[in-house]
Amino acid sequence: MILASTSPARRAMLEAAKVPFLAEASGVDEDAATEALVAEGASPRALADALAELKAIRVSLRYPGTLVLGADQVLAFEDGTRLDKPLTRARLALQLAQLSGRRHSLFSAAVLARDGRALWRHVGVARLGIRPLSPAFIEAYAAHVPEAVLQSVGGYHVEGEGVQLLASLSGDLFTVRGLPLLPLLAQLRELGVLPA
Template identity: 50%
Template structure:
């Protein structure tokens, strides 16, 4: 059985490639904000939202006989949910809100086969950003460039974004967007990887 990643995220693609996986990446075409709206109205938790988005992405790809991998993250700061910033001003506002505080990333990953979810996993990481002045935030955004708009929280830990933090608890791969160790274990269990 072959694997399809329901995403065109360069980070998720790199994680899977670096792990030696053979797969095809397809954009799922899911409107995440439209999917989240009723969930938020119902009071869904960050974990429930991350799972719902991951499931929707995996189920959006119709590929009988193939295993579809969907994943998503939700950033939660004391009950406030963040999405990818739309511009530099929004990125600066997100970093200012996170500075000096601890937030949580809920990262969900699911596998679907023949239109059914057959496996799912959620990982939580806690990240504490160091206190930052507005000048420090602007220097960071100058250094990060457009990459500050690629993820919730306006940072990429694998780049200059690591300089924003004073403490991190949790799985590094989950923070990047894909809990690799549980995923690889499940792919081995299913015979897609050698034991």
């Protein structure tokens, strides 16, 4: 199987679960695809699913006969407003201020494709509440978290210091980390990729 992503978190989850895979960047222009999908009225859930499918199909066309996993994650508030990867510490601080004291959802999509055709898809949903964050906490957190955090929607890793942001969590940690792992493993067993 090929993972159509170079996400360290997704790779780590698959490696820990002993799933055999190779990883390759999809080459999909996510910003352009997101802009087009949002212009068409895609919900956050549909956006995550469509981006995961684009990645899986793009890579599956490069490797005929090979199973490819595409994945994507979208963060949205209850009113549908989305937050992207902060990328910079200044934007991280702004996003943390937006998240402070509010609830949001993470939509983590996975799509399996072969030969340019989606075979299976699943969107996991986790709902998180962020505790009220003081300006001093936001400033300190944004200044010292690892660079990898800047590549995560919302700007936190719950498997690390980001857990301190949470007041509540409904859903599974795999979905929060960016991959609905349990449904994916079940499907891989059904396809014979993993032993039953």
